[in-house]
Amino acid sequence: MIDVIHLSKTYHDSQRGEIAAVDDISFGCSSGEIFGLLGPNGAGKTTTLRMIATLLSPTTGTARINGHDIRTQSQQVRASIGFLSSTTGLYPRLTPRETLVFFARLHGMAFRQAKTTTDNLIERFGITEYADVRCEKLSSGMKQKVSIARALVNDPPVLVFDEPTVxxxxxxxxxxxxxxxxxxxxxxxxxxxxxxxxxxxxxxxxIAIIHRGSLLAIGSLEGLRNQTGKRYLEDIFLSLVSTPLEDLTG
Amino acid sequence: MKNIFLVYQKELKSFFRDKYTLIYSILFPILLYPLIFWGMSQVFTIQRGSFEKMSYRVGFADHRLPNLIYQILGSEDRFDLFPDLILSDVTSAAELKSMDLDVVVQPARCSSDEMEIRLIYDSASDRSSAARDRLEIILNRLKLIELKSGMLESSEDLPDFDIVEFDLSSTEEKSRYLLGILLPMIMVIITVMGALYPAIEVIVSERERQTIESTLSSPISTGHLIAGKFAAVVTMSLVALILNVVSMLVTIKHTLFMHGDLDDLNFTIPLGAVPYIFLGAILIATLFSAIMILVASYAKTFKEAQSFITPIYAIGIQPAVVSALPGIKFNIATALIPITNISLMFRELIRARFDLVPILVTVGSLALWCTIFLLASRYLLRKESIVLGMDRSLFRWRKRRTQREKGGL
Known part of the structure; x- marks a missing residue:
């Protein structure tokens, strides 16, 4: 479903010059799987997800989402994913119902179909009570429910969540x-x-552990425990990020 | 008291450390307004100069005018007299125009030593009004000399006279002339203002609220997203224009009814002019929307966008003021000056003057500017760093150069 192939992103920062936000990372994720991208703030997680969601174009490398290339088939990629991040906002002057209908229609649904899909999502996510209240008046929890429903409006096979609980x-x-x-x-x-x-x-x-734009390790929790000899993920993470990159790459 | 001072001190410190507050609240008025006023004074000087150089064509209704008046008017460089062209009767502004005259002098002898000099003119024409003013000054001066000296050398030729103005313009023409002075300028200002906040809202506010990410992760192309936003800004600008013009016309009509001498005026825009005015409004709204979206896309915050756009607004509306000045013609040359051209075009259309060539030049020239700014904003807004608001600044090129100079990347 997701194949990330030697993906890199370099951008210019006015203070620091050229920055490699993501440096040659590769991983894959299949259906029925939750693949975690774990890293501190500024590690390159958001940039990676934004490239996968075609919001940013990669400097080198590519990714295939549900068989579509992010470089050449951005529309098909966008139609295959539901993207949600902690920073994603909702249009404050639209109601949850209007928001969902708007995004359903952007996904090519006819108005009647968009309305039916919206009604189903409102019911499934327990939004009914405030479905017609402007988003600006909702609590953060309510907003998050609407955001998740928005990401699922086209029932995509791939879901990309960027720190959704922050x-x-x-x-x-x-x-x-x-x-x-x-x-x-x-x-x-x-x-x-x-x-x-x-x-x-x-x-x-x-879980893939990412630090300073590079992937340090990929594996199941058990695999990472075996690799590092540590039990808790926090200790695993700290042991990996404190290891010089040269040692990890050989 | 101490706390108030602490807050006051902290706020001032913040203001003076904010480069945009410094630039737009302090530096901007210091530099820009003198520049604007200098520009305007230049326009006024040019306009006054052209008025002073202007010569007026004066016709006469009969031969009974005292010779002295012919001599004095004839000695004035600025009058082209047509004493041989005797007009039986001039009853409309159109007749005056068809005879290519600015004013007609009609003497009427009341008695052997008293006469009335009637100045027949068209108050809906800048030229005709200026000719009448000039004639009135000269005749009044002559009257004053006569009164002071008791008698002129050729006093037998000059009976005591009164000057009477006779305006040929109809109520409709007069109303449209007055409307044409202020309305075009206000229309341009409203159109620009109507685009200002929506332009900031659709670009900067969306970035500030981080809603752009969710929209862009849907299957919509950046081009379509921008086109939709752009159309919304243009629509808001046009809605603001239409509502304001209607409100203004209704207000003028009802306010003037309260003044006895003006209540016969009828402030309406000729119906035939409405489609042309609407086309002009679309062009000007498109042009300013494109410029404002372009500039707003560089702003990080709503406040910053306002700071960027304010100078554009202040400078942008200046050329529109020109249409309010008398004597400025709508011709091919003025039709090539952006903003001035649309303001003059509105003025002429409101005054029911349909001169097709300058209208076409105005539409063509504005369409060209619109295309340039639209292409520029399309180019800019397709850049991911601009759309997502990553590391962009109007001063970025400067920082890059500084880094290169320091040996950075």
Whole structure:
């Protein structure tokens, strides 16, 4: 479902000059799997996900999403993914219902079909009570539910979540994680980026640890434990990021 | 009291450390406004110069005018007299125009030593009004000399006279002339203002709220997204224009009814002019929307965008003021000056003057500018760094150069 092949992104920063935000990373994720991208802030997680979602173009390398190349088939890629990030906002002056209809129509649905899909999502996510209230008046938990529903409006085979629980309270974060797990059971391919170790431990089938734009390790939690000799993910992560890159790459 | 001072001090420190506050609140008025006023004074000087150089064509209604007046008017460089062209009766502004005259002098002897000099003119024409003013000054001066000295050398030729103005323009022409002074300039200003906040809203606010990411992760091309936003800005600008013009016309009509001497005026725009005005409004709204979207795309915040756009607004509307000045003609030359051309075109259309060549030149020239700015904004907004608001600054080229000079990447 997701094949990332030697993906790199370099950009210019006014203070620091040329920066390699993502440096030659490769990994894959299949349907029914939650693949975690774990790294501290500024590690390159968001840039990677933005390239996969075709919001940014890679400097080198590519990725194939549901068989479509991110460089040459951006429209097909966008039609195959649901993208959600912690920073993604909702149009404040639209209601959740209007938001969902708008995005359903952007995905090519006719108005009647968009309305039916919206009604189903509103019911499934328990949004009914505030479906016709402007988004600017909703709590962060309510907004997150609407955002998740928005990402799923086209029932995509691939879901890309970029730190979806950042800024949420414990209940809203738990609900979000529940939705993610539910969608794994529906055989979706889920790419989940986080810097919260407990989330990665709880959710992910496989984890890639990313630091300063490079992938340091990929594997299941058990595999990473074996590789580092550490039990907890936090210790695994710290042992990997404190190891000089040269040692890891040989 | 101490706390108030601490807050005051902190706020001032923040203001003076904010480069945009410094540039646009302090540096901008210091540099820009003198420049604007200098520019305007140049326009006024040119306009006054052209008025002073202007010569007026004066016709006469009969031969009964005292010789002295012929002599004095004839000695004025700025009058072309046509004493041989005797006009039986001039009853309309169109007749005056068809005879290529600016003013007609009609003497009427009331008694052997008293007469009335009637100045027949068209108040809906800048030229005709200026000719009447000039004639009135000269005749009044003559009257004053006569009164002071008691008698002129050839006093037998000059009976006591009164000057009477006779305006040939109809109520409709007069109303449209007055409307044509202010309305075009206001229309341009409203169109620009109508585009200002929507342009910031669709680009900067969307980036600030981070809603652009979710929209762009849907199967919509950046080009379509920009086109949709652009059309919305143009629409808002046009809606602002239409509502404001209607509101203004209704207000003028009802306010003037309260003044006895103006209540016969009828402030309406000729119906035939409406499609041309609408086309002009679309062009000007498109042009300013493109410019504002282009500039707003460099801003990180709403405040920054406002700071960037304010100078454009302040400078951009200046050429529109020209249409309010008397004597500025709408011709091929002025039709090539952006903003001035549309303002003059609106003025002429409001005054029911359809001179097709300058209208076509105006439309063509504005369409060209629109295309240039649209292509520039399309190019810019297709750049991911601009759309997503990553590391962009108007001063970025400068930083890059500084880094190169320092030996950086």
């Amino acid at each position: 800024g949420l309270d414990v209940i809203a974060a738990a609900q979000t994680l529940k939705f993610v797990e539910e969608y794994r059971q529906r055989e979706k391919c889920i790419l989940y980026s986080t810097h919260i170790m407990s989330e990665a431990e709880k959710l992910c089938d496989r």
